[in-house]
Amino acid sequence: MNVADLLNRHEASWVRATRHPFLSAVRDGSLPKSAFDTWLAQDYRFVGDLLRFQARLLARAPRSAQAVLAVGTAALVDELTWFEQYAQTRRIDLDVAPRPATVAYGRLLERLDDAEFPVALAMLWTVERTYLDAWSFAAPGAGVYQDFVAHWTTPPFTAYVFELEKAADGTATGGAKLDAPFVEVVEAEAQFWDMAHQGQL
Ligand code: HMH
Numbered sequence: 001m002n003v004a005d006l007l008n009r010h011e012a013s014w015v016r017a018t019r020h021p022f023l024s025a026v027r028d029g030s031l032p033k034s035a036f037d038t039w040l041a042q043d044y045r046f047v048g049d050l051l052r053f054q055a056r057l058l059a060r061a062p063r064s065a066q067a068v069l070a071v072g073t074a075a076l077v078d079e080l081t082w083f084e085q086y087a088q089t090r091r092i093d094l095d096v097a098p099r100p101a102t103v104a105y106g107r108l109l110e111r112l113d114d115a116e117f118p119v120a121l122a123m124l125w126t127v128e129r130t131y132l133d134a135w136s137f138a139a140p141g142a143g144v145y146q147d148f149v150a151h152w153t154t155p156p157f158t159a160y161v162f163e164l165e166k167a168a169d170g171t172a173t174g175g176a177k178l179d180a181p182f183v184e185v186v187e188a189e190a191q192f193w194d195m196a197h198q199g200q201l
Helices: 005-009 011-018 021-028 034-057 063-089 099-113 115-139 143-151 153-169 176-198
Strands: none
Touching: 005 011, 005 115, 005 176, 011 063, 011 115, 011 176, 021 034, 021 115, 021 143, 034 099, 034 115, 034 143, 034 153, 034 176, 063 115, 063 153, 099 176, 115 143, 115 176, 143 176
16 A cells, blocks of 8 residues: 555545635635634644654654655754744744644654654655645635745645655555554644634634
């Protein structure tokens, strides 16, 4: 099984996470600023959690997966700076408490430390592929949201997700081991959009 097969095996969950009303509202410009600001501040926290998860994954990676993980880890550091700059320009407070969906997703990443490397790598690919498909669905996005759509739909990001996919397919694991964690990650993504869409800081 290739990891990309998981999208078809769990299509309902995939659609919920990548065609969410939050994303339609980014596309047509109807998303309230409060919902976007909630998403931004919570995603800033999430990216911090993801960076730490990815660094731990890099620490136990086989030689063949080091390059893609190291490049991706450095990109997350830059991404945090990018969030900070945007928040400063738009006067969005990033110093907010994590909401339950953010806490739960962070804990899920911590639990993946106990999964064997190929499973954890496939789940990192899942995290990133969800964002690629979600923001592609929102493309080109309305007004102020266009920068964010562009960020997760550019050729370099698409190429990165493809490199992760190749690395995940290249590390052997029984496909059936991936179904349950895949659904868990994708559901965490859907709940993250639900949370942001409510727009409470
Ligand atoms: C919730 N999923 C979420 N946030 C992100 N920034 C990504 C995936 C991609 O890095």
